[in-house]
Amino acid sequence: MRRPTATLLVLLCSVAIALAAGDVHSMNTASAPSITSLSASTLARSGRLVIHGIGFGRRDSGTVRIGGATAPVTRWSDTSITAYVPEAAPLGPVRVHVAAETGSSNAMPLVVTLRPDGQLAWRFQADALYILQRPAVGPDGTIVAHDSSGFVYALQPDGGLKWIFQTPAFAYGPPSVGPDGTVYVASINTVYALGPGGTLKWRFTDATSQGVMAGPTVGPDGNVYVAMDAAGRGVVALSPTGQLLWNNPGTPSISEYGGIGAEIVFGPSTAGAPADQLYVAFDRQTDPRLWAFDLTGVQRWVVATGGQTDPFMQFQAQPAVGPDGTVYMTSLAGDTGWGLFAYHPRRGALAWTLFPDPANGMSAPDVGPDGVIYLARSLAYLQAVDPSGTARWQVSDGTIVDYPVVSPTNAIVFAGGRPDFGLPGFVRAYRVSGRLLWQIDLGQENGGSQIMYSRPRFAPDGSTVYFGTTILGGDPDDPYCYLYAVDTSRRPRERLAPD
Secondary structure, three states, X not given: OOOOOHHHHHHHXXXXXXXXXXXXXXXXXXXXXXXXXXXXXXXXXXXXXXXXXXXXXXXXXXXXXXXXXXXXXXXXXXXXXXXXXXXXXOOEEEEEEEEEOOEEOOOEEEEEEOOOOOOEEEEEEEOOOEOOOOOEEOOOOOEEEEOOOOEEEEEOOOOOEEEEEEOOOOOOOOOEEOOOOOEEEXXXXXXXXXOHHHOEEEEEEOOOOOOEEEEEEEOOOOOEEEEEOOOOOOEEEEOOOOOEEEEEOOOOOOOOOOOOOEOOEEEOOOXXXXXXXXXXXXXXXOOOEEEEEEOOOOEEEEEEOOEOOEOOOEOOOOOEEOOOOOEEEEEEOHHHOEEEEEEOOOOOOEEEEEOOOOOOOEOOOEEOOOOXXXXXXXXXXXXXXXXXXXXXXXXXXXXXXXXXXXXXXXXXXXXXXXXXXXXXXXXXXXXXXXXXXXXXXXXXXXXXXXXXXXXXXXXOOXXXXXXXXXXXXXXXXXXXXXXXXXXOOOOOOOXXXXX
């Protein structure tokens, strides 16, 4: 029998390697990616684009280019990619293509436009079912949102997408931005610090905790504060570089029953003094409490409260602090019903209570620069309360109203709502006298009713308000929601009430 030649041995080895790799064909026969369709033919810069096709391969080895610019990407599979039109993309007709390990795809046409300009300054389409957490605003005007898919978006004041970062699970607390622009977000039991471009600066994980219950929130001293559950460290203070400064599990230990998403709030223990205390409140099912800690980690006081959770008005208790340091909270007081409670900041003594009628549930309170407190109750009433505890005014027109927040300039009270359950929502601006100024309808979207879902956040000058939405009954095969920016200095064409 003839012995195999060297050439034949090389050929046999090549076949064996190919078989071991699960492919009897040469690697050169792999097909280049192919785009079959785009979700839109015209899209504004920073608009969300779903690219359908085949052979896109792995995300870590692929790139989407739109008009020659690299596009930010949230999701990537072999047959579908979700990307965003880069701000660097030229206006007008451009080409979209995908570069993968196996080559470059065919090009598909897309027309890139500017974002519209008006009272609705812009809306950004997030790649998730909802934005529950309140957006954050940085010192340079950057807006940060953290959605239910774990994507963190940083946007310019004009709505342009700056960067995207992904956490392993949904947002456990609202984002916060430090004085140097560092973004802090939380998911599960980890706090992430993100620098320019969305790069990870550091992370802090409480391995014994099941998750974050409040924060991360940047305090008046520039440190980062977060509250973990009872199995973890409790209230935690971190330096801007991620060092653990102190932690206090609380007495009794802080814990939460089924709620996430509160901010940690700060205030002075003495009227007129700098903020030197932080407050957290948690619904412990049978033993709800409000805690006060100083900024060195000492628990100053704790008081028992009523039930804090209402599925329609308040996912988790959110205290508020007035200009004189008084701490306000809404909760359920047994057979008396829901009420607004005011506490002295120094010792936690109850200053006064207000039980309006009806009050079948209350939103978290918000306090204006003049000390007036605003809240929604019974799914129908917008209520203003004087710092003395006297009801100032209430308005109701039969619609559902929720999440009232007063502007930093004390110019308007902004709230969300809807005509009835199952219907699309709206957002409204009221004067601080209770007079309705204007309304923007959110309408049907993606086959469902869109409603405001996060607590709103004003820009520091009060000129713009930001909020996140969800789409009830939307298309489950194409889940998305929006982050909105509304210009509060403009008026709609059809005014609902005179100046």
